[in-house]
Amino acid sequence: MLTRQLLRYRLDGDRLLPRWLKPTPAVLQLAEDLLAFWKGGIGRMRGELDEGESAILHGSRQMLVGRGLSKVLTDACDFGDPASAEALRARALAASFARLRQPLASSDEHRAAVAAELALAPEALADGLYADLPDRAVLAAVPAWNATTLIARCNLALCQGLLLGASELRVHLRDRERGIQRRLLRALARRRLCAEVASADGGGLYLTVSGPAAVLDQRSAYGMQLALWLPALACATQWSAQVQVVPPRGVHAARMELDQSLGLPGDLALLDWVPPELAAWLEQLPAKLPGWTAVDPEPIVLPGGQVVLPDLALADGQRTVAVELFHRWHLVQLRTRLDQLRAGLLPGLIIGVDRGLSRLAEARPLLDDPLIATRGFQFSDLPSARALAEALAR
Amino acid sequence: MISLRFQDGTLLLDGLPEDGGPLAGLCVWDARVRLHRAAALHYAAILRRLHGKAEYRDEARAYAEVVLAEREPRPMRHYQRAALEAWEGAQRRGVVVLPTGAGKSYVALRAMLACRRSALVLAPTIDLVVQWATDLEARLGRPVGQYGGGEKRLDDITVATYDSGILFMPWHGNRFGLIIFDEVHHLPSGVTSQTASMCIAPFRLGLTATPERSDGQEGRLDDLVGPIVHRTRIDELEGEFLASYQAEVVEVAMDPDEAASYTAHRAQYLTFLRASGVQLSGPTGWQDFLAAAGRDPRGRAALRAWREQKRLARASRAKLRAVWELLREHGGERALIFTDDNDTAYEIGRQMVLPVMTHHTRPAERRAMLAAFRDGSWPVLVTSKVLNEGVDVPEASVGIIVSGSGSVREHVQRLGRILRPQQGKVAVLYELVSAGTAEGFTSERRRSHAAFGENDWRDEAPPAPRPPPPARPC
CATH class of the missing domain: 1.10.10 (Arc Repressor Mutant, subunit A)
Structure with a gap:
């Protein structure tokens, strides 16, 4: 993403308007020059390439634009480690x-x-x-982008740089396809972001995305997570978003609007990102739970539009069971979910209750609910295979 | 009954009326979880409001009482005792300002002994984290956890970088009853402040030699840590608890060809600035210069001229010869050579075949360089910024500032590197300034401090200690 000095935007009242890079002939030429320069530099050292590039940047009328393009391009280049001296x-x-x-x-x-x-x-x-030193690192590979791709990626990097000062992202996802909805929601959860989810007319979703402490104005802790989620959102084909952003050179929050018409490039690797601790757990699962495999959980839409996104789904070839995990701060949600289970709204769901939550006095009556005995299990951090196996057997 | 729980660097509060009741102003309603939420920072204030006035259950606290003992207790110096007493008198929340080398870490150790709670020390660099961990392990005779630089060990006493603190506070922000911020002037900036706001520690100690910040954000320390409770200046300790020192400005005349080049390049960029109405000293001066340079070929030439005149002033041939002369003059003494930029540091390293330590230096090689410096086998070390703060090199007695910023803090910290007391030591700090260049103004700016015989730009008397605190439920 672009650094603070490279962010180009203007404020219009309470609106923040990024200065999108447009593929004008001059900008296209600059992007092409940079791509050609770096592609021709494979095998050469970074220091001399940086020096050579400055001739292109200084020769351009748009130095800040050039620096932004260069940053995005060189961040994606692959440099070998210089030999130790x-x-x-x-x-x-x-x-x-x-x-x-x-x-x-x-x-x-x-x-x-x-x-x-x-x-x-x-x-x-x-x-x-x-x-x-790093300036002796040899350029090994340059991404196979053309000028248009580089410009689009620069616009994405501009957006991400601005999102570092964001507190909340309101998204209208118009894509009706369950697959992309599911992957986006999963990507949110894996980044420890909070989302209020509601179904929208036409099969889409409304999402209000923020971090747990966003209500306390600790926005920047989540700005990075929001910035990393944006390329995942851009994988959708129909979406729009409103963001409250405190600009880097400002004090008050301003509104930034984004949508698919900007052509921001999506990133499937970020859409399907798995945190390392979860990746390790999933890797061990087949050995510990023979016959079962982890599959992508489907969002469950309840009457009234509420959407439940299970944390996991396990399949054994004949059936798929969704698993939702309740942590210490999910007391209210656990109470609601038990009511919904009792009403028969979530037939394929089993629930895990964190031991920290189980210890709360208010949670004890809930744990005595017969539903917990038939559809529940307890866990710490991540569910154990044994607890899951027992719950699945029930 | 009101209950408190820790979640992701915040406190969730259950059982409060909609308006927050007794905790109004400290928490907000979070509709997403249908509970009140407060910053973890407010933990102590919340307990004080609830204690004896409402029934509550504290499920947030996960820190332990720990009994610590110093292996070889030693008497505190008078100013260390005064600092500790002032901090205790301020409900164990506040900032202690002591010169570099005056023993701030010993005040911290005594604060740990007094609090008897699991404690976290945050420091800005890996080198400082390693130094703190080694020192605490030796003094306390117990393992000390370390977080950062590839280490991830939590213990009752843990040391971490600020950067690691930002990452682990959402998970472990309730595990420490005392948090110590070394070089606390770093804390108010941006995300770093969240290491303080996402932690419930009721007891907080900030340590610094220079709390003032050029952006004026030091006022935030009041909320995040506490007020300044004690301040001792360098000149109060010189000769007794700090080494005696001399600070000498050495004007270096450039060679004629470089002087001419400097003058020409400087005139070129100044002419452009005047013509384009750009004021570099303004808040957006540099951005304006870049923007103007991008619009005009003369501007791009001016930008190149700006770089060249800066390079000449920082690292002229004459300056590098002066460095060599000083090394010859102080042969056998431990010398630190400071530069403003990495390029100059490596230029000196290459030309004089000297070790250079910058942020590019790998951790193992850094440790080896510091060890060789301390044992005297490599008695000269060139560095740009990484040794500005904290790292303990008591043997250093000569500092040579080849170039630097106008920051008073940086200059005082660099002086501090050579002030650790040793028998009979008289430290000397040389500041090389290219004669007839803008470096003269920069040098004047950074020397406006009592340590250099001038009035401190924001020197102030320490505040009166607060009255003893009420009974603590923490």
């Missing part, structure tokens, strides 16, 4: 400090004497002493 450094410094006990008249003489001791030319010593 630590061994040479250790030998050279040992020799240098031995000679510094009786220093020579000039640093040139000193360097020449140290180089001679190492059987190197003074220039070779100076060049090799810190040859493992």
Whole structure:
């Protein structure tokens, strides 16, 4: 994403208007020049490429735009690690400090004497002493983008940079396809974002996305998560969003509006991102729970439009069972869900209750509910295979 | 009954009336979970309001009482005792301002002993985290947890970087009763402040030599940590508890060709600034310069000229010769060479075959460089910014500032690096300034502090200690 200095926007009353990069001939030319320059630089060192690139940037009338394009492009480039120079450094410094006990008249003489001791030319010593700095990293690969793609990615990076100051994102997802809805909701949960979800006319969803502490104005803790979720949202084909953003050079929140017409590129890797601890748990599941595999949970729409998104779904080839987990702060939701189970609204759902929640006095009457005995289990952090197996068997 | 629970760096409060009742003003209604929610920071204030006035159950607190003992107790210096007493008198919340090298970490240790609660120390860099952990383990004779730089061990006493604190506070913000912010002037900036607001620790201690910030955000420390409760200045300790020192400004005349080049480049960019009406000193000065440069080929040339004159002033040939002369003059002493930028640091390193430590230096090599500096096998170390703060190099007696910003804090911190007392030590700080350049103004700005014989720009008397606190439920 773009850094603060590279964010281009203006304020119009309570609205924040990003200065979208348009594919004008000048901008397209600049993007093409940068792409050609970096693609032609494979095998060369970063430092010399940065220096060479500055000629393109300084030659352009839009230096800030050029820097933004360059940032997005080089962030996506692959640089190899420069070879370590630590061994040479250790030998050279040992020799240098031995000679510094009786220093020579000039640093040139000193360097020449140290180089001679190492059987190197003074220039070779100076060049090799810190040859493992990042500017010596060799460019290995450049993304296969064209100028239009680079411009679109720069606009996405602009948006993400602005979202770092966001407190809440209101989304109208018009895509009716359950698959994308499910993946977007799952991506939200995996980023520890909170969402109020309601069904919209025509099969879409309304989402109000924020972090747990957003009501307390601790927005920036979630700004990064919102920024990382945006490329997932952009995978949808029909959506619009309103964001309250405190701009980097401002004090008061302003409204930013986004939708699919901006052509922001989606990122499937971020749509299907799995946190490392969950990935490890899922990897162990088939061995610990033979016959069952984890599948994507389907959102369940209740009468009245409320949407329930289970945390997990397990399938054994014949049936699919959804699993919803209730943590210490889900007392109210657990009470509601038990009422809904009792009313027969969620036939394929079993529920896990965090032991921290079980210990609450208010939760005890709920745990005595017969539904817990037939449809529930307890867990800490993540459900154990044994508890799941027992619940599934019931 | 009102119940408190910790969730994701916040407090969830159950059993309150809609308007928040006794906790009005400290919490808000969160419709998403249909409960009241408060910042974890307000934990102590919430308990004080509820204690003895309402029935409540505290399920938020997950920190332990720990009995700590110092392996080899030593007497506190008078100003350390005064600082600790002032902090205790302010309900164990507040900021202690002591010069670098005056033993702030010992005040922190005594605060831990006094609180007897699990404690978290936050520091800005990995080097400082390692230093804190090593020191605390040695003094307390017990394992100390470490978070950051690849380590993820929590213990009753844990040390972490601010960056790691931001990441783990949503999960572990209820596990510490005392939180100590080393170099607390970092805390008010942006996301870093959330390490304080997402933690329930009722007892809070901030440590710094220089609380003032150029953006004026130091006022936020009152809410996040507490008020400044004690301040001792460098000149009050010099000679007794800090090494005696001299600070010397060395004007260095550039070689004629470089001086001419400097003058020409400076004139070129100043001419452009005047013509385009850009004021670099304004709040958006640099942005305006970049924008103007982007619109006009003369502007782009002016930008290049700005860079070149800056480079010449920072690292002229004459300056580098002066560095070498100083190293010769102080042969055998431990010297730290400071620069404003990495390029100059590496230029010196390459030219004089010296070790350079920057943020690019890998942790293992950093440790090796510091160890070699301390044991005297590599008695000179070149650095840009990473040694500005905190890292303990008591053997250093010579500081050479080749270039720096106009920040008073940076300059005082750099001086602090050579002030750790040692028998008979007289430290000397050289500041190399390119004669007849803008560096002269920068140098004047950063020296406006009592440590350099000038009035501190915002020096103030320490506030009177507060009255003893009421009974603490924490």
